[in-house]
Amino acid sequence: MLRRLFTCTLFLLSATASRYPSFGTLQTNTSSGIMNVVINNTFSTINLIDFHILADLANLIEDLQQNDTDVRVAVFSSANPEYFTAHLDLNFFLPGYESPLPLLDPGNPEMPFPMAVLYNITQLPQATIAVVEGRARDFGNELILAMDMRFALNSPSVQLAQTEPSFGFNPAGGSQFLAQSLIGRGRAFEYSFSSYNIDAVTAAQIGWVNRAFDTQSELHTYVQALAGRIALFPPAGIQATKAGINAVSLIPLDAWIQQARNIVEVLAPSTAAQELLKKYMRVTNNQTNGEVELNYGNGEDVVELLS
Amino acid sequence: MLRRLFTCTLFLLSATASRYPSFGTLQTNTSSGIMNVVINNTFSTINLIDFHILADLANLIEDLQQNDTDVRVAVFSSANPEYFTAHLDLNFFLPGYESPLPLLDPGNPEMPFPMAVLYNITQLPQATIAVVEGRARDFGNELILAMDMRFALNSPSVQLAQTEPSFGFNPAGGSQFLAQSLIGRGRAFEYSFSSYNIDAVTAAQIGWVNRAFDTQSELHTYVQALAGRIALFPPAGIQATKAGINAVSLIPLDAWIQQARNIVEVLAPSTAAQELLKKYMRVTNNQTNGEVELNYGNGEDVVELLS
Amino acid sequence: MLRRLFTCTLFLLSATASRYPSFGTLQTNTSSGIMNVVINNTFSTINLIDFHILADLANLIEDLQQNDTDVRVAVFSSANPEYFTAHLDLNFFLPGYESPLPLLDPGNPEMPFPMAVLYNITQLPQATIAVVEGRARDFGNELILAMDMRFALNSPSVQLAQTEPSFGFNPAGGSQFLAQSLIGRGRAFEYSFSSYNIDAVTAAQIGWVNRAFDTQSELHTYVQALAGRIALFPPAGIQATKAGINAVSLIPLDAWIQQARNIVEVLAPSTAAQELLKKYMRVTNNQTNGEVELNYGNGEDVVELLS
Numbered sequence: 001m002l003r004r005l006f007t008c009t010l011f012l013l014s015a016t017a018s019r020y021p022s023f024g025t026l027q028t029n030t031s032s033g034i035m036n037v038v039i040n041n042t043f044s045t046i047n048l049i050d051f052h053i054l055a056d057l058a059n060l061i062e063d064l065q066q067n068d069t070d071v072r073v074a075v076f077s078s079a080n081p082e083y084f085t086a087h088l089d090l091n092f093f094l095p096g097y098e099s100p101l102p103l104l105d106p107g108n109p110e111m112p113f114p115m116a117v118l119y120n121i122t123q124l125p126q127a128t129i130a131v132v133e134g135r136a137r138d139f140g141n142e143l144i145l146a147m148d149m150r151f152a153l154n155s156p157s158v159q160l161a162q163t164e165p166s167f168g169f170n171p172a173g174g175s176q177f178l179a180q181s182l183i184g185r186g187r188a189f190e191y192s193f194s195s196y197n198i199d200a201v202t203a204a205q206i207g208w209v210n211r212a213f214d215t216q217s218e219l220h221t222y223v224q225a226l227a228g229r230i231a232l233f234p235p236a237g238i239q240a241t242k243a244g245i246n247a248v249s250l251i252p253l254d255a256w257i258q259q260a261r262n263i264v265e266v267l268a269p270s271t272a273a274q275e276l277l278k279k280y281m282r283v284t285n286n287q288t289n290g291e292v293e294l295n296y297g298n299g300e301d302v303v304e305l306l307s
Numbered sequence: 308m309l310r311r312l313f314t315c316t317l318f319l320l321s322a323t324a325s326r327y328p329s330f331g332t333l334q335t336n337t338s339s340g341i342m343n344v345v346i347n348n349t350f351s352t353i354n355l356i357d358f359h360i361l362a363d364l365a366n367l368i369e370d371l372q373q374n375d376t377d378v379r380v381a382v383f384s385s386a387n388p389e390y391f392t393a394h395l396d397l398n399f400f401l402p403g404y405e406s407p408l409p410l411l412d413p414g415n416p417e418m419p420f421p422m423a424v425l426y427n428i429t430q431l432p433q434a435t436i437a438v439v440e441g442r443a444r445d446f447g448n449e450l451i452l453a454m455d456m457r458f459a460l461n462s463p464s465v466q467l468a469q470t471e472p473s474f475g476f477n478p479a480g481g482s483q484f485l486a487q488s489l490i491g492r493g494r495a496f497e498y499s500f501s502s503y504n505i506d507a508v509t510a511a512q513i514g515w516v517n518r519a520f521d522t523q524s525e526l527h528t529y530v531q532a533l534a535g536r537i538a539l540f541p542p543a544g545i546q547a548t549k550a551g552i553n554a555v556s557l558i559p560l561d562a563w564i565q566q567a568r569n570i571v572e573v574l575a576p577s578t579a580a581q582e583l584l585k586k587y588m589r590v591t592n593n594q595t596n597g598e599v600e601l602n603y604g605n606g607e608d609v610v611e612l613l614s
Numbered sequence: 615m616l617r618r619l620f621t622c623t624l625f626l627l628s629a630t631a632s633r634y635p636s637f638g639t640l641q642t643n644t645s646s647g648i649m650n651v652v653i654n655n656t657f658s659t660i661n662l663i664d665f666h667i668l669a670d671l672a673n674l675i676e677d678l679q680q681n682d683t684d685v686r687v688a689v690f691s692s693a694n695p696e697y698f699t700a701h702l703d704l705n706f707f708l709p710g711y712e713s714p715l716p717l718l719d720p721g722n723p724e725m726p727f728p729m730a731v732l733y734n735i736t737q738l739p740q741a742t743i744a745v746v747e748g749r750a751r752d753f754g755n756e757l758i759l760a761m762d763m764r765f766a767l768n769s770p771s772v773q774l775a776q777t778e779p780s781f782g783f784n785p786a787g788g789s790q791f792l793a794q795s796l797i798g799r800g801r802a803f804e805y806s807f808s809s810y811n812i813d814a815v816t817a818a819q820i821g822w823v824n825r826a827f828d829t830q831s832e833l834h835t836y837v838q839a840l841a842g843r844i845a846l847f848p849p850a851g852i853q854a855t856k857a858g859i860n861a862v863s864l865i866p867l868d869a870w871i872q873q874a875r876n877i878v879e880v881l882a883p884s885t886a887a888q889e890l891l892k893k894y895m896r897v898t899n900n901q902t903n904g905e906v907e908l909n910y911g912n913g914e915d916v917v918e919l920l921s
Contacts, residue, residue, distance in 0.1 A: 127807045148803040168541030170548040179556040181799035184514045185488035188556070189455040192548050193434045193537045206514070207798045207820070229913060230807045234782030234886040240876055241784040241806050247869035249793040249802070255554035262547055272541040299536060475848030477855040486863040491821045492795035495863070496762040499855050500741045500844045513821070562861035569854055579848040606843060 018059040021100065023052035026060055027079070033072040033231030034224075035064070035126075040079035045289040047080040049139050050089035051099050054117055058101075061120045068125035069235050073227040076147065077131040082157050084132050086293060088114060088139035090277050093268040103264075114139060115172055115260040118146040122250055125239050127230050131223050132200070132209065133216065137161040137297065138171065145177040148242070149226075150209040152200035153219050159197035160208060161297040166195035167276045169267035172260040176251040182207045197297040326369060327362035328407065334386070335367070340379040340538030341531075342371070342433075347386035352596040354387045356446050357396035358406050361424055365408075368427045375432035376542045380534040383454065384438040389464050391439050393600060395421060395446035397584050400575035410571075421446060422479055422567040425453040429557055432546050434537050438530050439507070439516065440523065444468040444604065445478065452484040455549070456533075457516040459507035460526050466504035467515060468604040473502035474583045476574035479567040483558040489514045504604040633676060634669035635714065641693070642674070647686040647845030648838075649678070649740075654693035659903040661694045663753050664703035665713050668731055672715075675734045682739035683849050687841040690761065691745040696771050698746050700907060702728060702753035704891050707882035717878075728753060729786055729874040732760040736864055739853050741844050745837050746814070746823065747830065751775040751911065752785065759791040762856070763840075764823040766814035767833050773811035774822060775911040780809035781890045783881035786874040790865040796821045811911040 027038040037060065041047045064071060078084045091097045092114075105116030121128060121143075130136075130144035132152040141160050144150045152158050162171040162178075171192060179188035183206045191198060204212035213219035230238065267273055284292045334345040344367065348354045371378060385391045398404045399421075412423030428435060428450075437443075437451035439459040448467050451457045459465050469478040469485075478499060486495035490513045498505060511519035520526035537545065574580055591599045641652040651674065655661045678685060692698045705711045706728075719730030735742060735757075744750075744758040746766040755774050758764045766772050776785040776792075785806060793802035797820045805812060818826035827833035844852065881887055898906045 127803070148807070149800050165537075165544040165548050166540050168544040170544055170551050175548055175552050176555045177799075179488065179552045181793065183798075184490075185484075185552060185556040186456050186514065186517045188552055189434070189549070190517050190533070192552065193455070193540075193545055194533055195536075195540070207800065210800045210804050225913070226804070226808055229809075230779075233780050233807075233809070234884075234890070236881055236884060236886065237779040237782040237784055238807055240873070240881055241779050241789055242803070244784050244869065244873045245789050245793045245799060245802055245806065247872070248790045248865050249799040251555050255551065258554070259547070259551045267543055267547055270541075270543060272543065276541075299532070472844075472851040472855050473847050475851040477851055477858050482855055482859050483862045486795065486859045491797075492791075492859060492863040493763050493821065493824045495859055496741070496856070497824050497840070499859065500762070500847075500852055501840055502843075502847070558862050562858065565861070566854070566858040574850055574854055577848075577850060579850065583848070606839070 019062060020055035020058050022059060023056055025053045026056045028060070030071060032228065033070065034227045035071045035074045037074060037076045038079050039076060039085060041085075044086075044287070045080075046086035046287060046293050047078055047083040047134075047140075048089050048287055049085050049087065049114075049143070050091075051101050053085070054101055054114060057117050058113075058120075061117065061124065064124050064126055065120075068239070071126055072231040072233075072235050072238060073127045073129065074124070075129045075131060075223060075227050078134055080134060082289065082294065083134040083140070084130070084136040085140035085143055086135060086287070087137045087163075090280060090287065093264075093273070093277055094281070095274075110257050112172075112260045112264050115256065118142055118173060119253070119256070121146040122246065125235065125242075127227075127238055127242070129223055129227060131219060132158055132160075133219070135159045135294075137163050137197075138174070142172065142174040142177070144209075145174055145182070151219055151223050152203060152209040152212050153216060154200045154212045154214050156199075158200040158203075159297065160203055161195060161197045162192045163195035163297050164263070165193055166297075167268075167280070168270060168273035169263045170259055172263055173251060173256045176256060176259065178208065180251050181249040194299070195297050196299055325366040327365050329366060330359035330363055332360045333363045333367055337378060339535065340377065341534045342378045342381045344381060344383045345386050346383060346392060348392075351393075351594070352387075353393035353594060353600050354385055354390040354441075354447075355396050355594050356392050356394065356421075356450070357398075358408050360392070361408055361421060364424050365420075365427075368424065368431065371431050371433055372427075375546070378433055379538040379540075379542050379545060380434045380436065381431070382436045382438060382530060382534050385441055387441060389596065389601065390441040390447070391437070391443040391465075392447035392450055393442060393594070394444045394470075397587060397594065400571075400580070400584055401588070402581075417564050419479075419567045419571050422563065425449055425480060426560070426563070428453040429553065432542065432549075434534070434545055434549070436530055436534060438526060439465055439467070440526070442466045442601075444470050444504075445481070449479065449481040449484070451516075452481055452489070458526055458530050459510060459516045459519050460523060461507045461519045461521050463506075465507040465510075466604065467510055468502060468504045469499045470502035470604050471570070472500055473604075474575075474587070475577060475580035476570045477566055479570055480558060480563045483563060483566065485515065487558050488556040501606070502604050503606055632673040634672050636673060637666035637670055639667045640670045640674055644685060646842065647684065648841045649685045649688045651688060651690045652693050653690060653699060655699075658700075658901070659694075660700035660901060660907050661692055661697040661748075661754075662703050662901055663699050663701065663728075663757070664705075665715050667699070668715060668728060671731050672727075672734075675731065675738065678738050678740055679734075682853070685740055686845040686847075686849050686852060687741045687743065688738065689743045689745060689837060689841050692748055694748060696903065696908065697748040697754070698744070698750040699754035699757055700749060700901070701751045701777075704894060704901065707878075707887070707891055708895070709888075724871050726786075726874045726878050729870065732756055732787060733867070733870070735760040736860065739849065739856075741841070741852055741856070743837055743841060745833060746772055746774075747833070749773045749908075751777050751811075752788070756786065756788040756791070758823075759788055759796070765833055765837050766817060766823045766826050767830060768814045768826045768828050770813075772814040772817075773911065774817055775809060775811045776806045777809035777911050778877070779807055780911075781882075781894070782884060782887035783877045784873055786877055787865060787870045790870060790873065792822065794865050795863040808913070809911050810913055 128147040162174045175192040200212040203209045435454040469481045482499040507519040510516045742761040789806040814826040817823045
């Protein structure tokens with residue numbers, strides 16, 4: 001895997017070959033124990049979480065697992081001003097689609113591959129931070145929920161949601177993270193059932209994200225100071241603290257697996273979901289930037305569009 | 308069972324005979340997948356949760372269980388401007404009282420009947436919403452907590468509480484819902500131990516209810532739009548999402564049963580509780596509308612009254 | 615056992631001999647079912663939680679366990695205006711230190727002694743309240759988290775934190791209480807990993823403490839009214855309510871024990887932690903009041919000092 005690392009303190013990632021093909025959708029830059037990862041899916045106008053990003057994330061996870069003392073904090077942001085990561089490539093759920101990735105994770109053969117990416121992020125030896133300046137819906141939101149912390153920009157571009165129920169299936173872990181450990185049962189029901197977007201300020205008020213910032217400068221200054229501070233501390237303490245927090249607040253693995261398999265095996269293949277997915281592909285011109293991708297979940301127009 | 312259904316789109320409920328006698332305390336109106344249920348206990352001035360409401364709720368639950376695709380959302384409100392539902396009929400705990408209802412639920416013989424009503428609500432295939440414009444204390448509050456979502460009016464009439472500790476017994480599930488999934492352990496202790504009321508705005512700030520609205524118009528507009536949106540989506544997705552959220556945030560059944568049985572079998576029959584219950588019956592003129600029912604839990608006067 | 619109960623006078627605790635030597639660091643005053651406990655470690659300028667306080671707390675716990683009906687509420691405050699309780703005596707973790715206390719709790723031989731003090735507080739038959747007017751970090755913060763409720767003064771002296779990660783080990787239960795039952799997973803990661811202080815107002819906003827008050831008068835008035843109200847109610851109801859809330863929101867004992875033993879047996883003895891601990895002892899002049907104890911965790915200066 002080729003990486004360009006431009007920092008004063010260069011960090012050599014694992015020399016072993018990557019397990020999955022590499023697509024260059026993650027630009028990494030490591031310095032002083034902090035790896036900044038910029039998500040930039042050049043195959044998509046919406047930072048779609050397709051097999052390119054998933055393969056690159058899986059490779060990155062293996063690198064981070066093996067560099068548990070040199071890299072102490074991983075900070076994820078997006079190169080796309082409108083989308084942190086839009087959502088999972090819905091082609092995964094349509095007949096005839098063949099992914100170059102395995103269906104189930106080799107390391108966790110009970111887990112569909114995308115879920116294993118999320119689960120493996122929760123188990124990284126690093127502190128993980130999402131810097132959210134754009135939309136993150138469905139699997140895109142689950143990606144930021146799988147990270148330890150989330151900081152968001154107070155901007156109309158930040159719209160978080162779990163919109164799977166609007167397609168007739170369930171979020172895989174997303175609503176569970178929200179209900180068990182972040183916003184409580186009542187609000188997890190409200191946002192999940194409705195597939196409504198939440199903005200950054202409301203998300204910070206109820207605990208969906210850690211904090212919201214009015215300017216990009218404030219957001220990045222806070223996160224880099226936080227990351228820099230964490231990176232000064234001995235990694236063993238960070239890892240033991242993470243194990244302790246995970247032991248009491250990570251959603252139960254069996255419930256998470258059940259939700260993920262239910263989508264893949266039962267609900268996404270259902271007639272109702274298939275019809276809505278196909279409609280969505282049409283009205284978004286196969287998941288490209290436009291009115292529907294920008295505004296899905298706002299509640300005024302998109303429901304009528306789809307139903 | 309007689310029902311009057313006034314909507315354009317009439318919905319025929321289960322034709323099978325109701326399991327329990329019917330008392331007409333629930334007025335239902337179904338349209339476009341939404342059932343609006345108005346709680347109106349004409350046998351009580353305070354929407355007391357007596358055997359009339361419990362029997363009607365148990366029948367309604369069976370109907371809803373059997374109509375899991377036609378009815379997708381159930382919205383509960385009250386016809387009594389001062390009380391959503393005041394509390395459980397305390398006669399249940401006094402010697403000599405005979406209820407026409409079984410003591411334990413036939414479907415869940417470990418559960419006292421009233422607890423089974425709450426548990427069965429959490430398992431309904433519909434999304435459930437409480438529209439709270441009046442007092443809901445004790446079992447009345449547990450009823451709104453058993454629903455998926457709660458929206459409240461910013462009004463002096465809205466006073467939520469778990470006041471069982473003031474009588475010498477424990478809430479059955481109420482404090483557990485609050486502690487585990489809504490307001491956190493510290494605040495659940497504070498409101499439970501003190502038996503204090505909470506108002507709508509504070510309740511929304513800490514997560515006891517989803518949101519508070521300043522006017523009835525805003526409240527009902529929001530809830531009907533929310534319900535209408537949910538009802539557009541395929542029911543299988545709503546049900547799978549509910550199963551996922553329940554799997555991680557519903558209070559453990561054994562702990563809930565233990566709390567319910569402890570009241571019925573041990574604490575309510577205790578001398579201390581019996582004395583307080585009898586005093587309460589006297590000062591409320593057997594649970595009728597008046598100063599004590601209106602203000603119980605406010606902390607200024609009622610404590611002295613009872614102790 | 616003889617009891618003398620009258621207001622405004624001292625309350626004679628259990629006449630049986632105390633299990634541990636007594637050091638007079640806890641001044642108690644019981645009246646009308648409320649025990650006010652003032653923490654005043656005269657062996658320390660920072661209300662350090664050393665063996666004096668731990669022995670006195672362990673004795674007090676046994677007394678409270680045996681006085682489960684006369685004392686119904688225990689309210690803990692501090693005589694030190696700058697510190698509720700600073701943190702655990704770090705000498706515990708340095709070689710050659712010999713405590714007069716057992717390493718493991720006789721009643722819970724799986725638990726390191728300090729952890730057992732916290733655990734036993736969560737199991738007391740009384741309602742427990744912390745009145746926080748000064749700093750509480752590490753074990754000091756865990757002490758207030760082990761109590762049922764926490765009320766804080768809006769004052770620069772109130773700084774709460776879990777700063778163990780800055781030393782290379784993990785909090786023992788503290789981050790777990792925060793993540794599972796109080797502030798959610800994302801914020802528990804942020805404050806734990808960073809070892810940042812939180813102030814009273816922010817702590818009340820996110821649920822770390824129940825409420826923040828602008829003046830000492832408001833704080834004490836609220837807490838004494840709350841305690842007085844709880845003390846009017848039959849103790850059996852308070853105890854059953856506490857058992858119910860604990861059953862769903864107390865952190866799992868095995869995860870807590872694992873975290874506590876990991877510190878004692880693995881991480882505090884590590885080279886990295888030992889170096890930081892020794893530095894800390896030097897720059898604080900063996901944990902005495904001064905700039906470092908006052909400002910540790912503020913993020914501007916102390917990190918550089920230590921690393």
